[in-house]
Amino acid sequence: DTAVSQTPKYLVTQMGNDKSIKCEQNLGHDTMYWYKQDSKKFLKIMFSYNNKELIINETVPNRFSPKSPDKAHLNLHINSLELGDSAVYFCASSLTSGSSYEQYFGPGTRLTVT
């Protein structure tokens, strides 16, 4: 009964390749997020979707393209991978009604670009 799941858990690939990371939540939330945590452990938001609509788009290279086919899924596609893309990517979700707005995070996808 995993709340927020990500696949794959580990991804090792070479520079220049294109890869995707998938995220699914079964919490009935209407907002989903992608975060990047680098080697120094800084956690930075990349994108946020509300009801399949992009609402937060931080300064991220356009090689990164999120796609939300429905409210329960938010996938991240990365073109022309670079060494600096190596990081742990976390998906999260939240509900925009109520007062808590707590975010639920997935287990992360560790991307290594060689």
Next chain:
Amino acid sequence: DAKTTQPNSMESNEEEPVHLPCNHSTISGTDYIHWYRQLPSQGPEYVIHGLTSNVNNRMASLAIAEDRKSSTLILHRATLRDAAVYYCILRVGNSGGYQKVTFGTGTKLQVIP
């Protein structure tokens, strides 16, 4: 974004209370104070949040200063499972629920058996 300042690391003995401080001197009136923690090799986990009043839940207590420029997360009895990085975050309260939250460097809590 309003910033928060936390000590880089703290230590606690097992089964003793832990007080994790956070300064947020530039907080605005509508900012909520959220705490998350990240256990090793896991995603962040929500702990607690508050606006003005102190808050308690099953995981922890949150004590908010009267001027709201600082807050303290209180773990009443630290266990080894509480060893994690604790993040104090400000969430803009009038953001329509679209939370753009900024994680700082957090406090790495070490629990000593």
